[in-house]
Amino acid sequence: MQMENQGRSRKDVLEDLWRILQEDEKYEEGTILSSMCTKPLPIAKTAHQMFLASNLGDAGLFRGARRLEQEAVRKLADLLNGRDSVGFIVSGGTEANLLALWAARNSANVSSPEVVIPESAHFSFDKICNILGLKAISAELDDTYRVKPEAVARSVTSRTVAIVGTAGTTELGVVDPIPSLSKIAKTHDVYLHVDAAFGGLVIPFLEPAERNALAFDFSLEGVKSITVDSHKMGMAPIPAGGILCRNQSLLNHIKT
Ligand SMILES: *Cc1c(COP(=O)(O)O)cnc(C)c1O
Numbered sequence: 001m002q003m004e005n006q007g008r009s010r011k012d013v014l015e016d017l018w019r020i021l022q023e024d025e026k027y028e029e030g031t032i033l034s035s036m037c038t039k040p041l042p043i044a045k046t047a048h049q050m051f052l053a054s055n056l057g058d059a060g061l062f063r064g065a066r067r068l069e070q071e072a073v074r075k076l077a078d079l080l081n082g083r084d085s086v087g088f089i090v091s092g093g094t095e096a097n098l099l100a101l102w103a104a105r106n107s108a109n110v111s112s113p114e115v116v117i118p119e120s121a122h123f124s125f126d127k128i129c130n131i132l133g134l135k136a137i138s139a140e141l142d143d144t145y146r147v148k149p150e151a152v153a154r155s156v157t158s159r160t161v162a163i164v165g166t167a168g169t170t171e172l173g174v175v176d177p178i179p180s181l182s183k184i185a186k187t188h189d190v191y192l193h194v195d196a197a198f199g200g201l202v203i204p205f206l207e208p209a210e211r212n213a214l215a216f217d218f219s220l221e222g223v224k225s226i227t228v229d230s231h232k233m234g235m236a237p238i239p240a241g242g243i244l245c246r247n248q249s250l251l252n253h254i255k256t
Pocket of ligand 1: 036091092093094095097122124166168169170195196197198229241
C-alpha cells in the first residue's frame with residue numbers, strides 16, 4: 001500500500017485548518033477588545049515549537065526543558081521580589097490558583113475550611129473551591145471596585161485557610177489593597193494568595209512611583225504565593241502560567 005493512499009494529504013488538512021482559523025478573531029485586525037492575552041512574540045513561537053515533545057512530567061528525561069522551567073521561574077521570582085521563592089510553569093492562572101489554594105488548605109489542615117475571596121476575584125476560584133471542598137466567603141468591594149480590607153478582616157475565622165487578593169482584575173485591571181491584606185494575613189496567621197495572573201507582568205514594569213503605589217509581591221511579608229500568567233501580558237504562547245510560592249516548605253504540602 002502506498003503512503004499517499006493513507007488518510008488525507010497534508011495540503012488538504014492544512015487548508016481545512018486554515019479555513020477554521022478564519023472563524024477566530026485576530027489580534028492584528030483590531031477586533032479583539034477585551035482579551036487578557038496577546039499574540040505571542042515570534043521568538044516565543046519558535047521556542048515553543050522546539051520543545052513540543054518535551055514532557056516536564058518526566059524531568060529525568062527532559063533535563064534541558066526542566067532547567068528552562070526553573071530559569072523561567074527564577075526570572076518571574078526576581079520580578080516579584082521572591083528571593084527564596086520556588087514554583088512551576090503550569091497551564092495557566094486557573095491551575096496556578098488551584099495549586100496555591102491546595103497548598104493553603106493542606107498546610108492549615110482544619111475541618112470545614114473557608115477562603116475569603118473578593119467579589120471581583122476571577123471565576124476560577126468558584127471552581128477551585130468546589131474541587132477542593134472549600135467554602136468561599138465573599139468580601140465586598142469599595143466604590144473603586146477594590147476589596148474592602150475591613151470586609152476581609154471581618155470574614156476571617158478559625159476555619160479560614162486563605163485570603164485571596166487580586167493584582168489586576170480580569171475585567172477592570174483593578175489592584176486590591178494587598179499591603180492591607182498582608183497585614184490582616186499576618187495578624188491572623190493566615191495564608192495570603194495574590195492572583196496576579198493579569199497584572200503580574202504589568203505592574204513590575206511601571207514607573208517606580210506607580211509601582212510602589214500598587215505593591216502586591218513577596219516584598220509584603222504576608223504574601224505566601226503569587227499567580228502570574230506568562231500567556232497574558234508575558235507574550236508567551238498559550239498555555240503558560242506561573243505559580244510561585246514564598247518558599248519550598250509551602251510546596252511540600254502538595255507533594256503526593
Ligand atoms: C485569566 C485570569 C485567570 C485564569 O487564568 P487562565 O490562564 O485563563 O487559566 C485567573 N485570574 C485572573 C485575574 C485572570 O485574569
